[in-house]
Amino acid sequence: MDENSVIDSGFESLRVGSMHHNLNQIVQFHNHVHGFFNTNLTSSQQDEELSQKEKILLKLEYETHLPNNLRQSVFLMMFGHLEEHLYLAWCSNGRNIEEKNDSADGIKKFKRLFTNLGVELKTDQDYQLIVDAYKVRSAFIHTAGRVDFIKKSEELESVVSKHHKFFEITNKRVNLTNVGILNFNRSVAAFTEKVTRAAIRK
Numbered sequence: 001m002d003e004n005s006v007i008d009s010g011f012e013s014l015r016v017g018s019m020h021h022n023l024n025q026i027v028q029f030h031n032h033v034h035g036f037f038n039t040n041l042t043s044s045q046q047d048e049e050l051s052q053k054e055k056i057l058l059k060l061e062y063e064t065h066l067p068n069n070l071r072q073s074v075f076l077m078m079f080g081h082l083e084e085h086l087y088l089a090w091c092s093n094g095r096n097i098e099e100k101n102d103s104a105d106g107i108k109k110f111k112r113l114f115t116n117l118g119v120e121l122k123t124d125q126d127y128q129l130i131v132d133a134y135k136v137r138s139a140f141i142h143t144a145g146r147v148d149f150i151k152k153s154e155e156l157e158s159v160v161s162k163h164h165k166f167f168e169i170t171n172k173r174v175n176l177t178n179v180g181i182l183n184f185n186r187s188v189a190a191f192t193e194k195v196t197r198a199a200i201r202k
Helices: 003-046 052-092 106-116 125-143 153-162 178-201
Strands: 167-170 173-176
Touching: 003 052, 003 178, 052 106, 052 125, 052 173, 052 178, 106 125, 106 178, 125 153, 125 173, 125 178, 153 167, 173 178
Parallel strands: none
Antiparallel strands: 167 173
């Protein structure tokens, strides 16, 4: 292995390592805040100064409402992480304007980049999950998760049905499950690494 190959290999490892570190920081944020919810839930149920009605309301808040909002926030942070590293991969590959279609939604704007890097999108399960998850992301941002307010709601309902372990609709709002946030995290990590390595090596 020549000197340039060693340098390129070191840079690739550094980029990928930093990428995973940043994503793990988001996961740690989720776990830390969720632990805070659990601690407050326990203390609220043991607080003798609270009425039974107040305890029931706090239990619902700490077990359901706040965890849903936390997963939603972390989900959006993971999308931000994903889009940043796809942009960096595009830069590493020469900033070819033909490989970045700003009129397309989500990661589809880099579809030609992925193809040129040899990523088989039709069979890539991580890519397919991310594309589907983008519809949930749009609902969170534009309608606060309200399914009946979003355009083409049938597309969102189809995504939820397809990934019923990852997403659910309750009281006309789409939510992300614990299993969903874990699997989305894995897909973001795997797909960004795949694209990043391919762009650096090309």
